[in-house]
Amino acid sequence: xxxxxxxxxxxxxxxxxxxxxxxxxxxxxxxxxxxxxxxxxxxxxxxxxxxxxxxxxxxxxxxxxxxxxxxxxxxxxxxxxxxxxxxxxxxxxxxxxxxxxxxxxxxxxxxxxxxxxxxxxxxxxxxxxxxxxxxxxxxxxxxxxxxxxxxxxxxxxxxxxxxxxxxxxxxxxxxxxxxxxxxxxxxxxxxxxxxxxxxxxxxxxxxxxxxxxxxxxxxxxxxxxxxxxxxxxxxxxxxxxxxxxxxxxxxxxxxxxxxxxxxxxxxxxxxxxxxxxxxxxxxxxxxxxxxxxxxxxxxxxxxxxxxxxxxxxxxxxxxxxxxxxxxxxxxxxxxxxxxxxxxxxxxxxxxxxxxxxxxxxxxxxxxxxxxxxxxxxxxxxxxxxxxxxxxxxxxxx
Amino acid sequence: xxxxxxxxxxxxxxxxxxxxxxxxxxxxxxxxxxxxxxxxxxxxxxxxxxxxxxxxxxxxxxxxxxxxxxxxxxxxxxxxxxxxxxxxxxxxxxxxxxxxxxxxxxxxxxxxxxxxxxxxxxxxxxxxxxxxxxxxxxxxxxxxxxxxxxxxxxxxxxxxxxxxxxxxxxxxxxxxxxxxxxxxxxxxxxxxxxxxxxxxxxxxxxxxxxxxxxxxxxxxxxxxxxxxxxxxxxxxxxxxxxxxxxxxxxxxxxxxxxxxxxxxxxxxxxxxxxxxxxxxxxxxxxxxxxxxxxxxxxxxxxxxxxxxxxxxxxxxxxxxxxxxxxxxxxxxxxxxxxxxxxxxxxxx
Numbered sequence: 001x002x003x004x005x006x007x008x009x010x011x012x013x014x015x016x017x018x019x020x021x022x023x024x025x026x027x028x029x030x031x032x033x034x035x036x037x038x039x040x041x042x043x044x045x046x047x048x049x050x051x052x053x054x055x056x057x058x059x060x061x062x063x064x065x066x067x068x069x070x071x072x073x074x075x076x077x078x079x080x081x082x083x084x085x086x087x088x089x090x091x092x093x094x095x096x097x098x099x100x101x102x103x104x105x106x107x108x109x110x111x112x113x114x115x116x117x118x119x120x121x122x123x124x125x126x127x128x129x130x131x132x133x134x135x136x137x138x139x140x141x142x143x144x145x146x147x148x149x150x151x152x153x154x155x156x157x158x159x160x161x162x163x164x165x166x167x168x169x170x171x172x173x174x175x176x177x178x179x180x181x182x183x184x185x186x187x188x189x190x191x192x193x194x195x196x197x198x199x200x201x202x203x204x205x206x207x208x209x210x211x212x213x214x215x216x217x218x219x220x221x222x223x224x225x226x227x228x229x230x231x232x233x234x235x236x237x238x239x240x241x242x243x244x245x246x247x248x249x250x251x252x253x254x255x256x257x258x259x260x261x262x263x264x265x266x267x268x269x270x271x272x273x274x275x276x277x278x279x280x281x282x283x284x285x286x287x288x289x290x291x292x293x294x295x296x297x298x299x300x301x302x303x304x305x306x307x308x309x310x311x312x313x314x315x316x317x318x319x320x321x322x323x324x325x326x327x328x329x330x331x332x333x334x335x336x337x338x339x340x341x342x343x344x345x346x347x348x349x350x351x352x353x354x355x356x357x358x359x360x361x362x363x364x365x366x367x368x369x370x371x372x373x374x375x376x377x378x379x380x381x382x383x384x385x386x387x388x389x390x391x392x393x394x395x396x397x
Numbered sequence: 398x399x400x401x402x403x404x405x406x407x408x409x410x411x412x413x414x415x416x417x418x419x420x421x422x423x424x425x426x427x428x429x430x431x432x433x434x435x436x437x438x439x440x441x442x443x444x445x446x447x448x449x450x451x452x453x454x455x456x457x458x459x460x461x462x463x464x465x466x467x468x469x470x471x472x473x474x475x476x477x478x479x480x481x482x483x484x485x486x487x488x489x490x491x492x493x494x495x496x497x498x499x500x501x502x503x504x505x506x507x508x509x510x511x512x513x514x515x516x517x518x519x520x521x522x523x524x525x526x527x528x529x530x531x532x533x534x535x536x537x538x539x540x541x542x543x544x545x546x547x548x549x550x551x552x553x554x555x556x557x558x559x560x561x562x563x564x565x566x567x568x569x570x571x572x573x574x575x576x577x578x579x580x581x582x583x584x585x586x587x588x589x590x591x592x593x594x595x596x597x598x599x600x601x602x603x604x605x606x607x608x609x610x611x612x613x614x615x616x617x618x619x620x621x622x623x624x625x626x627x628x629x630x631x632x633x634x635x636x637x638x639x640x641x642x643x644x645x646x647x648x649x650x651x652x653x654x655x656x657x658x659x660x661x662x663x664x665x666x667x668x669x670x671x672x673x674x675x676x677x678x679x680x681x682x683x684x685x686x687x688x689x690x691x692x693x694x695x696x697x698x699x700x701x702x703x704x705x706x707x708x709x710x711x712x713x714x715x716x717x718x719x720x721x722x723x724x725x726x727x728x729x730x731x732x733x734x735x736x737x738x739x740x741x742x743x744x745x
Binding site: 162165166168169170171172173174177178179181183184186187189328332335336339340352355356358359362363364366369370373374376377380381383384385388 | 408412415416420423424426427428429431432568569571572573574576577580581583584587588589598679682683686687690691698701702705708713716717720721724725
């Protein structure tokens with residue numbers, strides 16, 4: 001069989017991505033049609049920059065989901081090595097392709113004879129799964145601490161700000177090199193960090209429900225028990241790992257997360273939350289002086305009710321924008337970790353590790369390193385554009 | 398002002414002290430000690446061999462004593478090892494045990510001994526910091542003027558075509574981390590696959606003799622990532638100043654546009670970017686580590702990666718203390734500069 005020409009490669013990839021195109025068209029069609037009823041999300045479709053950003057982000061979200069759940073789009077197993085396909089150019093026909101197997105390596109093969117295109121899409125799945133979740137966790141930590149520091153002020157504020165500045169004074173890479181190594185994992189340090197950091201979502205949700213339904217104790221009790229049961233069990237399952245420092249709850253452990261992945265996740269949350277803390281603290285100190293907060297205080301509302309239901313909703317504009325930006329930054333951090341071979345399996349198709357793997361033969365075979373590079377860049381760019389569009393639209397009213 | 402300065406200095410010292418304590422604690426956890434023992438000795442050491450290695454070299458003393466010795470407030474250990482050899486912390490090659498000073502910590506100006514480079518930490522730091530300083534200086538020389546000009550041009554006429562174009566460029570550079578942009582640059586400018594081959598893909602030669610050939614790519618890589626952010630800040634600040642009343646008054650008086658920009662707008666527009674530039678330092682340090690690794694430029698970032706790989710405790714401590722000080726000093730400069738540039742703010 002002949003190698004594919006560039007135009008055929010583009011055609012082949014576009015065809016592989018067909019489900020993504022359909023999903024994108026459907027999303028945009030519905031969103032633009034109903035945009036007047038969709039609040040801030042709908043307003044996004046008034047800004048060209050916002051729409052471009054949203055399209056790029058949703059491209060990666062859809063391809064990540066379709067590849068992760070249905071096994072669509074990817075043409076070969078991203079970990080499988082095929083003999084004779086080492087460092088092949090894009091569009092090379094696959095040697096010894098069997099019936100039903102995709103007959104080409106669309107973006108060529110890397111230094112271990114794996115399919116570059118499939119690895120790119122699989123890497124996207126990893127990022128789409130982890131980056132927003134890690135950002136969400138850092139926001140819960142940052143919001144819980146930032147609200148209380150900004151609202152109560154005084155000693156609490158001084159101490160928490162000192163802690164935040166302490167973490168921020170560390171260069172991120174040094175922190176990663178100290179936290180994300182197999183030796184440190186053996187000491188259980190990341191696990192204790194997990195125990196502390198993952199407790200914040202639990203506290204956050206409990207306080208959120210408690211303050212909302214305080215006036216109707218029966219409803220509150222039901223919701224609170226239910227939420228604490230589900231989230232609490234998930235919390236225990238996450239912090240508990242067989243054959244590690246915390247094995248107290250082995251009998252009720254629901255699932256196990258790969259230790260390396262958990263360490264990476266926790267350290268990224270750890271690095272991100274001080275910045276979120278500073279933003280939330282600043283916003284809280286500003287909003288605290290408004291009249292509606294004074295009104296709530298006069299009504300005799302509790303401190304946490306005011307923080308979560310008076311201050312937080314009014315700080316949502318800047319926080320949503322920062323959330324988008326921070327997912328991008330988190331993606332970059334994950335890439336950095338992968339690039340230095342910290343935490344995740346070297347085999348795993350995450351973009352950072354793939355870029356590092358392709359770096360060695362960059363001068364002769366640039367595609368294996370360039371493809372994930374552009375993938376990472378486009379996702380982060382999409383998130384930045386999306387944040388820009390959201391900022392523009394939220395400032396308009 | 399003096400009181401403010403002194404208070405900030407005190408906070409700085411407390412922060413650096415706490416951070417060194419944390420790094421000391423983490424690097425001295427047992428699995429890490431085992432790693433450094435195996436890296437220094439050999440990788441097939443058994444548990445007993447590791448234990449005696451660590452005991453003989455004072456690694457298994459209580460934590461606070463070790464920290465005190467490193468700091469220089471407690472006398473360095475003198476241990477008669479299981480192999481009948483007496484080792485002392487403060488002993489330098491060629492010294493007898495009797496001659497060695499009692500205290501040798503960073504207070505005495507002794508940064509310790511690097512187990513990775515088999516050399517004293519102080520001289521290594523001096524040479525490597527010099528190299529990184531050279532890199533950073535070039536980055537600053539390129540990044541600051543370029544990003545300020547970009548931001549001012551974009552913010553001067555908000556919403557114009559120039560503004561749109563420059564903003565798109567700025568947002569793209571902030572979305573491209575160093576490890577992505579350097580890969581793209583190397584592929585375009587040095588590889589035989591593209592065929593331009595204008596520059597070199599490694600900066601090893603730049604350590605002695607920096608030329609455009611071998612130094613442009615690393616400098617450009619770090620500068621670009623920081624540039625977008627500063628340019629966007631400058632643009633926002635410039636755009637805000639340009640809508641203010643006194644600029645309108647100046648225009649109504651009939652002063653030409655460029656005169657207004659240069660004489661009236663610039664000084665006020667540059668206050669915000671100044672603080673941002675200073676606060677960019679922690680990010681720049683990250684960039685330095687990545688770029689030095691990719692371009693094989695053996696500065697402090699490269700040393701950090703090497704030292705972390707073999708848990709070279711004293712080297713890691715030295716690098717973290719230095720980088721933390723750089724970050725804190727730049728924060729202080731940023732605060733003081735902010736006050737100095739903006740007469741409306743008084744230090745309290």
